Amino acid sequence: MTLATDINPALVEWNGLHGLPRFESVRDEDFAAAFETALRLHEAEIDAIANNGEAASFDNTIVALEIAGDELSRVSSLFWNRAGANTNETIQALERDIAPKMSRHYSKIGMNEALFRRVDSLWEARDSMGLTTEQLRVLERHWKGFVRAGAKLSKDQQERLASINEKLAGLGARFGQNVLGDEKDWSLLLTDEADLAGLPGFLKDAMAAAAKERDAADGTYAVTLSRSIIEPFLTFSSRRDLREKAFEAWVKRGANGGERDNIAIVREILSLRSEKAKLLGYSNFAAYKLDDTMAKTPANVNDLLLKVWKKARAKAKEEEASIAGLMAEDGVNGEVQPWDWRYYAEKQRERMFNFSESELKPYLQLEKIIEACFDVAKRLFDVTITEVKGIAAYHPDVRVFEVRDADGALKAMFLGDYFARSSKRSGAWMSSFQSQHRLKLKNGAEGELPIIYNVCNFAKPAEGKPALLSLDDARTLFHEFGHGLHGMLSNVTYPSVSGTGVSRDFVELPSQLYEHWLTVPEILTRYAVHYETGEPMPKALLDKVLAARTFNAGFNTVEFTSSALVDMAFHTQDGVDDPMAVQADVLNKIGMPSAIVMRHATPHFQHVFSGDGYSAGYYSYMWSEVLDADAFAAFEEAGNAFDPVMARKLKNNIYSVGGSIDPEEAYRAFRGKLPDPDAMLKKKGLAMVQELAGSDA
Template identity: 55%
Template sequence: MSADATPTANPFFQAWETPFEAPPFAAIAPAQMEEAFEAGLAAHEAEIAAIRDASEPASFENTILALERAGRDLRRVAMVFYNLAGAHTNPEIQAIERRLAPKLARHSSKVSLDAGLFARVDAVFAAREGLGLDAEALRLLERTHLGFVRAGAQLAPAAKERLAEIDQRLAEIGTAFAQNVLGDESGFTLVLEGEDDLAGLPDWLVSAAARAAQDRGLSGKHVITLARSSVEPFLAFSARRDLRKAAFEAWTRRGANGGERDNRGIVAETVRLRAERARLLGYESFAHYKLDDAMAKTPDAVSGLLGRVWGPARARAGEERDALAALAAENGESAEIAPWDWRYLAEGVRRARYDLDEGAIKPYLSLDRMIEAAFHVASRLFGLVFEERTDVPTWHPDVRAFEVKDAESAHVGLFYGDYFARPSKRSGAWASAFRTQQNLDGRVRPIIVNVMNFSAGSPDAPPLLSFDDARTLFHEFGHALHGLLSEVTYPSLAGTAVARDFVELPSQLYEHWLETPEILERFARHWKTNEPMPQALREKLIGARTFNQGFATVEYLACAFVDLDFHLLPSAGNIDPEAFERDALERIGMPDEIVMRHRTPHFAHVFAGSGYAAGYYSYMWSEVLDADAFEAFRETGDVFHPDTAAKLKEHIYSAGNRRDPAEAYAAFRGRMPDVGPLLAKRGLIEGMEAPAAGEA
């Protein structure tokens, strides 16, 4: 979106005569989005009143389907606004976001707590067995009714009023949390002044740091930012321990630096309000409330999974620490490993053990090639074709747009890729939508976006990815396919609108194809010579993929444990979030040398909104599924097995929330999975190596 777009007739009050009816970003000013929100809220209120006050008896058509159709104008502007708020914000958008948060929360509460409206939904639900609904319509009815119940529709008036107050406040402080983290991220730079500051850094990282400096008006210098694609490689390669410490502490202190951007008070209030909200709804804790509508169902089930993986992971991390200490001693350094030493020493151990250097890998993993690889896998599995379009409007010059077609050249959807880090974008990687699929009133095709934070290329080389970066690209593209391939009738059941601990299955499963010999042989090519990655290097890369998995699993599991512990509190007074975090980590025996992947004051998954609250375990839960699901392909001897791919598309990628996720998985696999393949995949079973991705 153009920051200085000239306000004209509001685009949200007009039809979009753009290719695929994509948002006309250059014509949209922030104030127009706020105006469109006001109009959308008013229209939705009128639609809800008409449903509630209808004189005819409640029916599936005039109540449930009417609710599905209501609020389209509001959703249209919300999808544009919140995508821009995450990927390309500015002070005006942030101010609007702060004003909108309580307003939208009040509106949502007003709808979900409307007694007259719920009475009609409840009447249709009570009569459901005699309505002759097909399975998808029945699923919609059940999910709609459950949504009202879980939002408090059955509470007494006083409890409803308090619940609405809580939801409004949570919306306000969740927005503040996210903006505070972005402020700390974009406000920090580590300027590398001379050659000594560049010691140990490979050429590709030096080039990326020069580009980051140039983007910030510091031409001739080098800058490390808190984007993961910048700070993590710096921690892995910088020979300057003092600079590693400075970068690491800035990275892990986001949201906890005092002043107006400090998030610790927000965390304490959030935990307190969520616990109260759960009690109002009759649950022991927020975790019990949240998990009741997930695959896991109970905190005990989550704790059981995390505990089963924690022991092997912690043991492996201990072995990894000993290897790092031995290397440090060989180098004449202290064998006492600090958190800012781990990645640097681990890179040294990896080079020694596998003769594998990240700098030797990256030239074969150019961004364009990896995008092409992700598209190729989708073509092989699902018959999709991707055609880049330069006539589709975008919100930033770096954004790329692709039309997606099926094998018969029919339009499937529009895909946006926004790949590079910039100060206006929050950190991390994610998938989202500007429009979701539905077939309720005509065939509406989706507009899906992937957002990354890779380092941009330099004048001398294109953007080059680490293998972890390439895996991230495949992961988020798996989410994108979940949205693009959706083929359901009702919008609220479409695409990724599934249980939180199921939604990561399509994304994590898709990562497996990156490692297959066919993909690496065809797409891992040197950006300059176009020579394929040598077989010996490929074998080293795959052989090392379980290297440092103790560390990676521990830093992830620590977050899941802390998240769960916060939300198991039946009530919370004025807790000290950092003290609570320390106590939670001490209980599980967290190694001193490893820090949570997302420390509490910047744990946006959990505290910038409730999406992953009491749900960060979901990545591990879904990984149990994805490790087992890829076995279905390996068992056939063909990782692109057509019949298995067809079942995967039917029951997982295109099915949305048409059925219970456990039923959907069993329909694909014929059974539910066990945790064993996950432990093997991560190399956490003693004496058991994970098989190569392409092996049967």
């Protein structure tokens, strides 16, 4: 690989353990020059493919496109990892610059007339080429990618589309940075013992560690906007005034005025997306985004969301009435407020099931839940995951693991980044430094090993103390590791259909399905052990946890579904003059309970506006939930959560095939049929709920 002298070889020549990058040799200031060189190299490769004098073939066009841009892929994966998980002002400044440049670069490729002619000629001849199913899927992906990038538009239209994409990339970067800035800068510092009323020890430990990170004086406790602190604070703090103050800061992320206010950014994003969809011949942006998904149309999405909404709202109203009763017992007058819900719901759970989150948490050690994740993978898929000590990753907290199959062959490398920090954006996600495939690369390598990582934001414990998780935290860990397995178990030939390279409303199936194994009794019995005594969770407590799985289902589903409905409303309109008015109108029409807020209000809805990955696609979690409920039912019907026949079918038809076959065909091959939403409603505890009259949109 020949590179300019101004590029740091560590960015592209990965010669660490099993091909890992040497993260310790990469400096923030290396990226700008590396991007310039890598973009130039990729452009030269694209020109060579487009101007090849030989007639187009699958190998000299599609395979060539699949392996082109290796340097750019490596630089990009390292940079975007740093931008999300360990950022700073230098990286953020480059992010604002490079996001539009990358958009411009890929727009130019998508509108390369000579290149599209070659791809189009192959598409027209596809039935006579003797292609495999996977090759047909790869060809289709490239052809549709060019069409959706504007290959069939006039030059003027192409220029406008490229300009739109460039602007959207810059706006998405700013949106995410604004939210991170609000999260990083806000904290509620508490020093008075009375301010800590009701808080369990594990939360005070986490708040003390957060205060220390902010260089606060000893004896100070910090409420931060990290979900792993703010949610338990709202759950346990008996100080209603402090709950209100923290809640207001949480829901106002991105909407505090000034330079970081995201509302104007949302307005511009929605206008540009609408224009983009029209340019490409779609009635609206949602129709454009859903064209290549299982859902197909906005109408199908809204049908599912509204069916669930009616039952969720009815259930939430029942839950609200119970909470109001508890508040009255406490002498709190007036309506239930959003900052009351978690606190009194926890009291209600204690009353109904005779256990509390604080009673459960000592049994959910991060280390043990990681072990549980790995054990489930061993039982289902016969892979062994072992930590490798002493390997530098992109942050000192990040851990490195080898993933080996039953024969001991190395299948993947996995990195786990579990703790919250101010340099990391909120939430949890899976991504990769490189994806599995079997193609021969320019450097002579035959295929690549998947290098997958999970990022979470659990509260870091005080030194010498274990990290304790909530049940939701533990589910998050399983969820992201399910995504990780989708990447690590991939067994395809072509990179573009590797691992999570599937439609947006199918990609959540492997992750949400994996969550089910957390609460399989034999897993909880083995790994839910008390951090002090080592004793397993008592059977009585385990039974209560399992009985309470659908507790607060109305609240949880209303939070999510309202966000998904607002997302769809935004993207089925011709731009939006006042995003907050549209949000309010949607919530009013569906009868949003005043005691609950959207899980992601518009100004901090990063799934939808920090890039467009989940734009007109937030619904996909629920679409996949229909699939995952039905998929786990297959194991229940077999009478064994680790049934080897079903596990083999799951691995071979879901986790390993990536996007190499149609998702509906993949699911049918595993299950023998497509699912019905009733399994999902039953899982949520909503199947028998009576709908409220007049609650539809």
